[in-house]
Amino acid sequence: MSIGWGWGQLVDSFVVTNGLMALTFGLCGAVIAWHRPANPIGWLFLADGIGHATTPLADTFAHLVTDHTAQRALVTVSLAAWPWSIGLFLPLALLLFPNGQLLSPRWRWAAIGIIVTAPLFVLEMAGSGEPVSPELPRGLLTIPSFDSLQPLWTTTEVRNLAALLLAVTCLTIRYRRADETGRRQLLWLLLACIIALLFVTPWAFIAGTPILVLLAIPLIPIAVTVAIVRYQLLDIRLVVSRALTWALLSLVAISIYAALVAVLDSLITSQVGRSAAVTVFVALIIAPVLPRLQRLVDKALYGDRHDPARVASRVGEQLSNPTSAGLPGVIAAVRAALRLPYAALTINAEVVASTASSFSGEVVLLDLSYGGEVVGVLEVGVRSGESGLSPADHRVLDLVAVPLAVAVHATRLSTELQSSRERLVAAREEERRRLRRDLHDGLGPTLTGVAFSADAAANLIISDTLRAVELLTQLRADTRAAIADVRRLVDDLRPPALDELGLVGALRQRCDHLSFRADGTAIHVQLSADALPPLPAALEVAAYRIATEALTNVARHSRATSAVLTVHCTPDLDLCLIDNGPPTGPWTPGVGLQAMHDRAAELGGTLQAGPTPTGGQVHANFPLPHSATGSPSGKLEGSR
Known part of the structure; x- marks a missing residue:
């Protein structure tokens, strides 16, 4: 048996809207319940889908049966089924989104309020008794004084809107507190809720609004499902950016259209027609607004x-x-x-x-x-x-x-720099400790012995001349030892050869001293150096110590038979030692290598040391003060 409805009757009887909502809420609820069974949102959506499906089914069966009482019962079921979905299941699911828990214990009262007041909306729909189709009888729960309770029904409508706004407020607070993942989930739902509210609010309060605006409601379960199960599906920021732009633009266009209609109605209608004039004005005004709105929304996202x-x-x-x-x-x-x-x-x-x-x-x-x-x-x-x-x-x-x-x-x-300063302080303290130890353990006892020997010789010079002579002889030996200790300490502070011979001369002297190994084998050491300009004392010591350590390493650790030490100003001070030792593996950093690196770094220079295919190489470079770079230089060579 067929009831013979056309498309218009299907829309007017809410079969299309309720059927689509039943399908989307039911399928989305099933997907969420399958993937997230512990999340109550899936089960709420399933109940929502059942409620929306019950209404068109009961209404259809009411047309098929002939018994008057059965028809009234089915009309009652049709009127009372779908309000639970809008008044209870949907706002409660939004409060629990996305993890199925309330935002905080304080929101428990909001959930209780929605649950307790949900029957008011069901009572309003079922109490009117008015069937969707005029050929059907009134429902069984018809309230005789329904019209006199209009303030209560208005309050119920406000309650429904308040429940949805409360849910949106909760979602907004969640968004502000959420991390990046939570915000992506919430943006999907916030977008759907805003669109749904823009469409549904006029239908609830403005007579004559098309029923098809309710088709915006299925966007909510779709958005919730994507947010919970596949929130990485799309760049939601881009979607929200475009949607907000067009929403703002539409709002501006509607406002301008309404204002222009009110102002120009009497002036233009009789001349060129209202729609043509207003359309032209709106197009001219809206054209530059869109890119600005787009920039504002993009900036926010x-x-x-x-x-x-x-x-x-x-x-x-x-x-x-x-x-x-x-x-x-x-x-x-x-x-x-x-x-x-x-x-x-x-x-x-x-x-x-x-x-x-x-x-x-x-x-x-x-x-x-x-x-x-x-x-x-x-x-x-x-x-x-x-x-x-x-x-x-x-x-x-x-x-x-x-x-x-x-x-x-x-x-x-x-x-x-901080690390270098720390090493400098540590090196300074170590040097002080060494000097203190050398003075205390070496020079101190020697000078004390000299003083005792001098006193004893003075006391014995008359009574025991031979003993006094022995003491004076010992005194001379101790004095020479003290002088040697002082000279060694002075040499450690600054090599005297630098003051006596200059850097090039001191290096030539070191080349002479290191021309033979401890086992007697010879090393041919060649020095090639420029006539250097006056150098800072610290730079002379650093260059001398690095060259000395490099030459010592050649004598101790390599099997080279010759080495070349070059010192040039180019315009920096460039020092390089190359030997002809056989190729070896990478050099293991030791105290000597670290000391050379530290000395170069202390003066802003660089040092590179390691094996090459033709032997070992140590290369140091120091920046020179501006006053020293302009001095003339000549070529000096020496061979030992």
């Missing part, structure tokens, strides 16, 4: 990625502010400026600044280069739903990478 200068300014403020958080503050500023889910800075494979303890999404690595050297790596997380960073993101990050690389380089130099 993607930050300042379309304004690289602003992002660079924010980074500069973080770098220049002495009270800022340093590099962690800069990384946080970059992430906030671009609304990125994750950002971190890695230096020498170590994370020195990060905006999150972990990130499971895709990460893009950007090298930070300074002077052709990679000083660090900027790691940024890709937004959910995006396959990579957009060109706008790359432009901003490329601009930010320059000052960030400078900051990383400066931080590294500061760290190295």
Whole structure:
């Protein structure tokens, strides 16, 4: 048997809207219940779908049966089934989204209020007794004084709207407190709720609103299902950006249209027709509004990625502010400026600044280069739903990478400087300890013995001349030993050869001394040096000590038969020792190598030491003061 309804009757009798809502809520509830059985939202949606499905089914059966009482019963079921979905199941599910728990214990009263007041909406729908189809009888629960209770029914409508607004408020609070994953989930639902409210609110309060606006409600279960099960499906930020833009634009267009209709109705209608005039005015006004609205929405969702200068300014403020958080503050500023889910800075494979303890999404690595050297790596997380960073993101990050690389380089130099200072202090204290030990254990007892011997000789010079002579002889030997100790201490502080012979002469002397090994084998050491300008004392000592240590290493550890030591001004002071020893593996850093590196670093120089295919090499370079670089130089050579 067929009831013979057309499309218009199916729409007017809510069969289309209730059927679609039953289908979407039921299927979405089943999907959520299957993947997340512990989440009550899936079961609430299933109950919602059953309620929406019951209404059109009961209404259809009421047309098929002929018994009057059965028809009234089915009409009652039809009227009382669907209100539970809108008044109870949907707002309660929104309160529990996304994890199935209330936001806090305080929201328990909101849930209780929704549950307790839900029967009011059912009573309103069933109490009217008015069937959807005029050919059907009234329901069994018809209230005789229904019209006199109109204030109560108005309150019920307000209650429904308040329940939905309360749920949206709860979602907004959750969004503000959520992490990046939670915000992506909530954005799906917030978008669907806003669209549904824009469509459903006029239907509830404005007579004549088309019934098909209710088809916006199925967007909510779809959005909830995507948010819970597959929130990474699309870039929800992009979806929200476009949706908000068009929503704002539509609102502006409607407002302008209404205003123009009111103002120009009497002036233009009689001339060119209302719709043509208003359409032209709206088009002219709306045209420049869309890009501005789009920029505002994009700024809210993607930050300042379309304004690289602003992002660079924010980074500069973080770098220049002495009270800022340093590099962690800069990384946080970059992430906030671009609304990125994750950002971190890695230096020498170590994370020195990060905006999150972990990130499971895709990460893009950007090298930070300074002077052709990679000083660090900027790691940024890709937004959910995006396959990579957009060109706008790359432009901003490329601009930010320059000052960030400078900051990383400066931080590294500061760290190295602090480490060098600590080594200098430690070396100074060790030198002081050595001098104190040498003076106390060596020179001190010697001078004390000299004093005792002198006193004893003075006392015995008359009574025991021979004994006095022996004491004076011993006194002379002790004095010479003391003088030797003093000379050794002085030599350790600064080699006297530097003051007597200059750097080149002192190095030539060291080449002579190290021309033979301890076993008697000879080493042919050649010195090639410029006539050096006057050098700072510290630079002379550093160059002399490095050359001496390098020559000593050749004599002790290599099997070389010859070595060449060169000293040039180019315009820096350049010192290089090359021997012809057989190739060896990498040199193991020891006390001598570390001391050479430290001496070079203390004066802003560099040192490279290690094997080469033709032998060992030690190369040191020191920057010279400006006053020394302009002195003339000549060529001196010596061979030993």
